[in-house]
Amino acid sequence: MVILSSSTVFKHKTPVYNPSMHITPFHIKIATLFPEMFPGHLGHALAGKALEKGLWSYETFNPRAFAEDNHKTVDDTPFGGGAGMVMKADVLSKALEAHKPLGRFIYMSPRGKLLTQDLAQELARENTITILCGRYEGVDQRLLEAYNAEEISVGDYVLSGGEAAAMTVMDACIRLLPGVLGNTETHDEESFINGLLEYPHYTRPASWTSPDGVTRDVPDILSSGHHAKINDWRREEAEKITKDRRPDLWAMHSRKQK
Numbered sequence: 001m002v003i004l005s006s007s008t009v010f011k012h013k014t015p016v017y018n019p020s021m022h023i024t025p026f027h028i029k030i031a032t033l034f035p036e037m038f039p040g041h042l043g044h045a046l047a048g049k050a051l052e053k054g055l056w057s058y059e060t061f062n063p064r065a066f067a068e069d070n071h072k073t074v075d076d077t078p079f080g081g082g083a084g085m086v087m088k089a090d091v092l093s094k095a096l097e098a099h100k101p102l103g104r105f106i107y108m109s110p111r112g113k114l115l116t117q118d119l120a121q122e123l124a125r126e127n128t129i130t131i132l133c134g135r136y137e138g139v140d141q142r143l144l145e146a147y148n149a150e151e152i153s154v155g156d157y158v159l160s161g162g163e164a165a166a167m168t169v170m171d172a173c174i175r176l177l178p179g180v181l182g183n184t185e186t187h188d189e190e191s192f193i194n195g196l197l198e199y200p201h202y203t204r205p206a207s208w209t210s211p212d213g214v215t216r217d218v219p220d221i222l223s224s225g226h227h228a229k230i231n232d233w234r235r236e237e238a239e240k241i242t243k244d245r246r247p248d249l250w251a252m253h254s255r256k257q258k
C-alpha cells in the first residue's frame with residue numbers, strides 16, 4: 001500500500017519558471033525521520049528566494065509512514081550485537097519505492113567520499129537527486145547495496161543525523177544553479193573554484209582602529225584603480241594563503257597548472 005500523505009511537496013507560492021534561465025528546476029527528494037527540519041536555513045536568503053522563484057524544489061518523505069507494525073518501527077538492534085540501532089532495509093525500501101524516480105541516490109555518511117566543490121557542481125547539473133538521511137548507527141548495508149547508494153560525507157567527524165549534512169550538500173548545489181547568485185561571475189573568483197583558497201576582502205572604512213587601539217589600513221593597491229595589478233595581488237594572496245593553510249590543495253593546484 002502506498003501512503004501518499006507521507007510525502008509533502010512544498011510549493012512556496014507559485015513558481016515563476018523562466019525556461020531561459022535553466023532547463024529543468026533542480027529537484028531534491030529527502031528521506032528523513034525529521035521532515036520538519038527542512039528547508040531549515042535553505043528557506044532563507046539566497047536559497048529561500050530561489051525556492052520561491054522555483055529555481056529549485058524539494059519534497060520530504062518520512063520512512064516511518066511505511067512501517068507496517070503498530071509502533072511504526074523504523075530501526076532494530078544490530079546483528080552481531082553492540083550499541084545502538086540500525087535503520088531497517090525493508091521499511092526504507094518501501095519508502096524509496098514509493099518515491100521513484102529517485103535520480104541520483106545519495107546516502108549521507110561519514111564513510112562516504114568527501115563533498116567537494118567539484119562534486120557539488122556535478123550534482124547541481126542533475127534534474128533530481130534523492131538524499132537519505134541516516135539516524136541512530138546508520139542504515140542496513142543491504143539497502144545501500146540494493147539501491148547502489150552514493151555515499152557522501154561532509155567531513156571527518158560524526159554528526160547525530162544526516163539532515164544537517166544533507167542541507168550542506170543542498171546548499172552547495174543550490175547556490176550554483178543558474179539565476180541563484182545573480183552575478184554569474186561571482187563563482188569564478190570563489191574559493192575552490194580554481195583550486196585556490198580565496199584572497200582577503202576589505203570594505204569601508206579604508207582605515208579602521210580596533211578596540212585595542214591598533215589602526216589597520218586597507219592595502220594601497222586595492223584603491224589604486226589598476227585592475228590588472230589588483231588581480232595580480234589577489235592571485236598572489238590566494239596562492240600564499242593556500243600554500244600556507246592547505247598544502248594538499250596547493251599540491252593539487254600545482255599539478256593541474258603543469
Ligand code: SAH
Binds near residue numbers: 107111152154155
Ligand atoms: N555509526 C556511524 C555514525 C552514525 S551517525 C559511524 O560511526 O560511522 C548517524 C547518521 O548521521 C549517519 O547515518 C549519517 O547519515 C549521518 N552523518 C553523521 N556524520 C556524517 C558526516 N560526517 N557526513 C555525512 N553524514 C553524516
